[in-house]
Amino acid sequence: MDYTQEQIDVAVEATSAMCFILHVTGEVYCDAVMVAMQLSHDQDGVLSEKDRLEITSLMP
Amino acid sequence: MASISGQSTSNIDNVDGFFTTQGGSGTASLSPTLTIVGTPFGGNVTISNFSSYTNPNWQVEVFVGATRIVSNAQVARSLASDQLTDFLSWSDTSALTGVRTVKVRAQTFGDFVQSAEVTGTYSKQVVSNTYMRIRGVTAAGADSSNRLGMRNVRFFEGTSQSGTQWASGNMTSNTNPTSNGVTLSQGHLYSTTYDAYKAMDGSGSQAWLLGASTANNWWQCQFTGTVPTIKSFLILMTSNADTSYIRLQGSNTGSFSGEETDYGVYNIPNNNTTTNIG
Numbered sequence: 001m002d003y004t005q006e007q008i009d010v011a012v013e014a015t016s017a018m019c020f021i022l023h024v025t026g027e028v029y030c031d032a033v034m035v036a037m038q039l040s041h042d043q044d045g046v047l048s049e050k051d052r053l054e055i056t057s058l059m060p
Numbered sequence: 061m062a063s064i065s066g067q068s069t070s071n072i073d074n075v076d077g078f079f080t081t082q083g084g085s086g087t088a089s090l091s092p093t094l095t096i097v098g099t100p101f102g103g104n105v106t107i108s109n110f111s112s113y114t115n116p117n118w119q120v121e122v123f124v125g126a127t128r129i130v131s132n133a134q135v136a137r138s139l140a141s142d143q144l145t146d147f148l149s150w151s152d153t154s155a156l157t158g159v160r161t162v163k164v165r166a167q168t169f170g171d172f173v174q175s176a177e178v179t180g181t182y183s184k185q186v187v188s189n190t191y192m193r194i195r196g197v198t199a200a201g202a203d204s205s206n207r208l209g210m211r212n213v214r215f216f217e218g219t220s221q222s223g224t225q226w227a228s229g230n231m232t233s234n235t236n237p238t239s240n241g242v243t244l245s246q247g248h249l250y251s252t253t254y255d256a257y258k259a260m261d262g263s264g265s266q267a268w269l270l271g272a273s274t275a276n277n278w279w280q281c282q283f284t285g286t287v288p289t290i291k292s293f294l295i296l297m298t299s300n301a302d303t304s305y306i307r308l309q310g311s312n313t314g315s316f317s318g319e320e321t322d323y324g325v326y327n328i329p330n331n332n333t334t335t336n337i338g
Contacts, residue, residue, distance in 0.1 A: 031302070035270065038300050042253055042265075054250075054271055 003037065006045040011036040014047055014055050032058035096162055098182035099324040101292060101338030104149035105162055105180070115143050116166040119174065122150060123161045129154035152184055153219035153338065159183055187290040187323055189310030196269070196277040196303040201325040205277055207269040209301030209330065210259040215281070216292045221336055226288055230262035241285045247276030266298050282314065292338030301330035
């Protein structure tokens with residue numbers, strides 16, 4: 001799956017830089033990052049309030 | 061063997077593996093308990109009560125009458141703590157009807173003598189229901205909120221993903237095209253982007269039950285016309301899924317309140333690759 005810079009930026013902002021980096025480097029799996037990336041990709045960088053609540057609920 | 065070239069062997073019994081009373085045709089006894097479960101797409105056996113054997117290898121074959129439908133090499137083994145477990149499973153793709161007979165023999169590593177044969181039977185389940193439901197479960201089969209995420213699901217009337225396919229074509233909504241003969245639904249809808257028909261639309265999108273609860277973590281296919289007999293199916297589970305196990309259920313009312321038939325739990329890795337069952 002390909003991501004635009006904007007889609008990634010939105011996913012990082014919705015989670016946290018720390019979680020994002022640890023997830024993508026494979027050090028700590030973070031379900032919230034995975035979900036945020038998928039939602040951001042499918043909605044082209046636009047996350048709704050519902051999306052953010054769902055992502056937040058999955059944060060470690 | 062009492063003597064060799066006229067010399068008694070009484071003093072060398074059990075020396076360097078030489079047994080004077082071996083006889084050459086001995087058959088070890090075996091009285092294990094076989095717990096056999098038949099599923100729509102195969103079967104499995106759990107073998108217990110074999111204390112006279114130490115970590116034996118099992119020879120398992122399945123027959124319908126005199127016809128062998130599963131060879132020993134086709135039986136799947138699994139390892140636990142570097143030992144073969146006593147749970148063995150197989151895929152039963154035979155078109156033959158009738159009771160399956162499972163034949164089991166034990167053989168301890170390093171021993172050339174197989175045990176006597178023990179048999180058990182099972183009947184292959186027939187899957188033919190108006191409603192087929194896929195539910196996210198734990199490895200132990202308990203209902204789970206660990207969400208489903210499926211990019212492709214297809215049912216087949218033939219074994220090994222052959223014969224008529226359901227839905228025959230790609231869906232454009234949960235009900236259309238009606239000529240495909242199915243109506244799709246799911247217990248929880250996060251957004252229309254991830255609706256049930258996305259698992260049968262032939263695209264890269266998915267039916268994703270993000271935010272599902274234990275109660276509503278299911279996806280369903282209703283056959284609106286002809287109810288086929290399903291002999292195999294495939295699932296592509298995306299990495300967005302939070303479960304690697306599904307339970308397949310069938311109902312003719314759609315209620316799923318106790319009247320449904322359980323068709324077993326299957327390991328479907330959530331790794332973006334297609335898993336074929338049956």
